[in-house]
Amino acid sequence: MCELLGxxxxxxxxxxxxxxxxxxxxxxSGPHKDGWGVTFYEGEQGRGCRTFKDTDPCCCSKTSEFVKQQPFPSQLVLAHIRDANRGSVSMENTHPFTRELWGRCWNYAHNGQLDAFEQLDTGDHHPLGQTDSEQAFCWLLNQMKTTFVTPPSDTLELMEFVATKAAYLSTLGVFNMLLSDGEYLLAFCATKLSWVTRTAPFASVEFTDGVGSQNLAAEYQEQDVISLVATQPLTDEPWCQLQQNDYAIFHRGRCIRCSAQNSPAHHLQSGIKQDV
Amino acid sequence: MCELLGxxxxxxxxxxxxxxxxxxxxxxSGPHKDGWGVTFYEGEQGRGCRTFKDTDPCCCSKTSEFVKQQPFPSQLVLAHIRDANRGSVSMENTHPFTRELWGRCWNYAHNGQLDAFEQLDTGDHHPLGQTDSEQAFCWLLNQMKTTFVTPPSDTLELMEFVATKAAYLSTLGVFNMLLSDGEYLLAFCATKLSWVTRTAPFASVEFTDGVGSQNLAAEYQEQDVISLVATQPLTDEPWCQLQQNDYAIFHRGRCIRCSAQNSPAHHLQSGIKQDV
Structure with a gap:
């Protein structure tokens, strides 16, 4: 399996x-040692991408050491650490996978494993590598392209369509996924995916995995809104856990559509501070 | 204008x-300060890519400083430094541009400027940015896709086809180009492009721009074959200058097809050692 971060x-x-x-x-601190990748979208409309990938473990890759030292300001980030099950440890099998569709740069990362993935019709979108993940991505792109003959003007509608297709993919195995066009971020949960939204007043947060803490008040402005979505909570904030076949769509920091019933039962008791 | 390296x-x-x-x-030492990019193909068949881009000048970009320190072993490299004429200085306008076609990862970089580029029909391949370069790339991909209904088994034939289309593009302005699918490298010259092939016995080479020298004998093995192609010679080796509308196709280090008459007149007297 793998882990996701958006x-x-x-x-x-x-x-x-x-x-x-x-x-x-x-x-x-985790076993996902078979490469990693991160995309930082740039610009107000997220038309450009700055992507880094490596087949070395993210914990000790020279490229990730470099990335950790740089700010790379971005309104939309999509990252993945890999624990390979299908496909060799190679650059072509490293997430996120990227394709252009309708003049937007689509990035996608998957956590899980699918059966019978070879039967997914990918149309004109061909995998470069051998993973079930990339085959599923190409199938999703083909579903989008063949269903919407002209590029849809409503990206929210498009993302909800993709969520229904992701629900189909989750019948083939485990399919947790992040997908973005640079403006919208779709998080689809089959088994494990959580999210949290940060708004003012900002406080300090404690990271998991011994990475320390961060004083958000010192970094963010009053009007800033930031959402994080990840395979598991990465801070002591009150993350919300998505349930099976739930999805959440984020736009400019806010969760604007969520299929989940975000009852208190879905809120994780994950850490030190529950009042942030 | 810009500069190319393959x-x-x-x-x-x-x-x-x-x-x-x-x-x-x-x-x-050159004026091409509006960003840069480099792709290192990986694996025997070049299926995977390791790409770095930045909008900062390549001479002082933090990312290029990092790249210059890493070996990133590769059989096929494609790089570009930008001097923007059309399109803002942004990641989406930074070369090389990348697209998947027929299950291969195509990278492309352009030096020059085209008129009436908006009229080039790109079919299903849409530019992410605003450059004439990316529009021309998408047009080339569309020409390939619509001409070869099934993926051609002979990539050499495909590259020669692309060279004929590049010749058309050069009627719209200046079109020097590098294109690769990870195995083959096509260099098309409108105005300025040179290449050199290194084979044993290897000696020392002196770089231009005060970068120093390199003892190739200490780095390469007897059987190694390496070709470089660039906007202008980057070493004191006897580079061969392509003429207008000439092209050269490289495969595993060798120039396997070249439209140029490589007469001695085409060899540049570029430096200290002419006998390497």
């Missing part, structure tokens, strides 16, 4: 601290 | 020294 914000922020937590779990 | 080899080698020369020309 960040959506209404202003370009540095995600190096939370990326550093994920990096620890990539071969040090 | 490397093709029959074995995975480090290209950091020659990349360092290009980096100097990106805002220091």
């Amino acid at each position: 960040v959506s914000a209404n202003v370009a922020i540095s995600s190096r601290k939370v990326f550093s937590v994920l990096a620890e779990r990539g071969g040090n | 490397v093709s080899a029959n074995v995975a080698i480090s290209s950091r020294k020659v990349f360092s020369v290009l980096a100097e020309r990106g805002g220091n």
Whole structure:
């Protein structure tokens, strides 16, 4: 299995601290040692991407050491640490996978494992590697392209369509997924995915995995809104756990659509501070 | 205008020294300060890519400083430093541009400027940015896809087809280009592009732009074959200058097809050693 991390914000922020937590779990405090990748979308509309990948474990990759030192301000970040099950440890099998569709740069990462994935019709979108993950991504792109003959003007509607297709993929195995076009971030949960939204007043948060703490008040402005979504909570904030086949869609920092009943029972008792 | 660099080899080698020369020309010894990018294909068949890009000048970008320190062994490298004419200085306008076609990862970089590029029909391949370069790339991909209904088994034939289309693009302005699928490297020259092939016995080479020298004999093995192609010679080796609308196709280090008449007149007297 693997782990996922997504960040959506209404202003370009540095995600190096939370990326550093994920990096620890990539071969040090977690077993996901078979490569990693991160995409930082850039610009107000997220048209450009700054992507780093490596086949070395994220905890000790030279490239991740470099990335952890840079701010790379971004309103939308998508990251993955890999624990390979299908496909060799190689660059072509390293998430996130990227494709252009309708003039947008789509990034996607998957946690899980699918059976019978070879039967998924990918149309004109061909996998570069051998993973079930990339085959599923290409199938999703083909579903989008063949269903919407013209590019949909409503990306929210499009993301909800993708969520229904993700629900189908989850019948083939385990399918936790992050997908983004640079503006919207779709998080689909089959088994394990949590999220939290940060708004003012900001306080200090304690990271998991011994990475330390961060004083959000010193980094964020009053009007900033930031959401994090990850395989498991990476801070002591009150993360919300998505349930099976739930999805959440984030836009400029806020969860704007969520299929989950976010009852208190779904809130994790994850750490030191529950009142942040 | 911009500058291009391509490397093709029959074995995975480090290209950091020659990349360092290009980096100097990106805002220091040359004016191409508007961002840069480099792709290192990986694996025997070049299915995977390791790509770095930045909008800062290559001469002083933190990411290029990092890249210059890493070996990143690769049999095929494609790099670009940008001097923006069309499109803002942004990640989406930074070369190389990348697309998947027929299950291969295509990378492309352009030096020049095209008129009436908006009229180029790109079909299902949409530019992410605003450059004439990316529009031309998408047009080339569309030409490939619509001409070859099934993926061609002979990539050499495909590259020669692309060269004929590049010749058309050069009627719209200046079109020097590098294109690769990870195995083959096509270099098309409108105005300025040179190449050199290194074979045993290897000697020392002196770089341009004050970057120093490199003892190739200490780095390469007897059977290694390496070709470099660049906007202008980056070493004192006897580079061969392509003429207008000439092209060269490289595979595993060798130039396997070249439209140029490589007469001695085309060989540049570029430096200290002519007998390497």
